[in-house]
Amino acid sequence: MEEGWTPxxxxxxxxxxRHGISSKTAVRKxxxxxxxxxxxxxxxxxxxxxxxxxxxxRGSADFSELVADCSHTVEIVARFLALLELxxxxxxxxxxxxxxxxLVVRWVGGSVEQAREQAEAARARDxxxxxx
Numbered sequence: 001m002e003e004g005w006t007p008x009x010x011x012x013x014x015x016x017x018r019h020g021i022s023s024k025t026a027v028r029k030x031x032x033x034x035x036x037x038x039x040x041x042x043x044x045x046x047x048x049x050x051x052x053x054x055x056x057x058r059g060s061a062d063f064s065e066l067v068a069d070c071s072h073t074v075e076i077v078a079r080f081l082a083l084l085e086l087x088x089x090x091x092x093x094x095x096x097x098x099x100x101x102x103l104v105v106r107w108v109g110g111s112v113e114q115a116r117e118q119a120e121a122a123r124a125r126d127x128x129x130x131x132x
Contacts, residue, residue, distance in 0.1 A: 047082035049119035055092060055107040056115030063103040091115075 055061060066083070067076045083105060086092050091109025096102070109115060 046123070047078050048085050049122050051079065051082055051086060052091070052109070052115045052119045052122075053112070055086075055105060056109065056112045058107070060104055060106040063105060066105065 051066060054066065063080075063083075067079050070076045070079060083092070083094075086109075087094065089109070091107065093106045093108055095104040095106065107115075109118075
């Protein structure tokens, strides 16, 4: 197949490089790769654990409060990405009254004790993956 048509034609001979199966097989069997935390996400786990406990204790906080102890832009980005990961887990919600206004983050994921247990479990998983 010509390369120009490959992106729009779903049954190309494209192969999933890590798994060695064709896209045709993937579509037919509704194959999904197992979810692994990429290296970048592993770097967010400490921030996610910190935010999980901090938000559970406070109930809600402005984004500026959550990043007040960050000294570099990269740390602020990591905190925001950690918040998105927690949002994906459905343990928090976002509120923003005006476009470009202050972002308020509300904890909806259970009690403080549950948040601490989940944060500790995430830290243990991270250490186990890191050190084998």
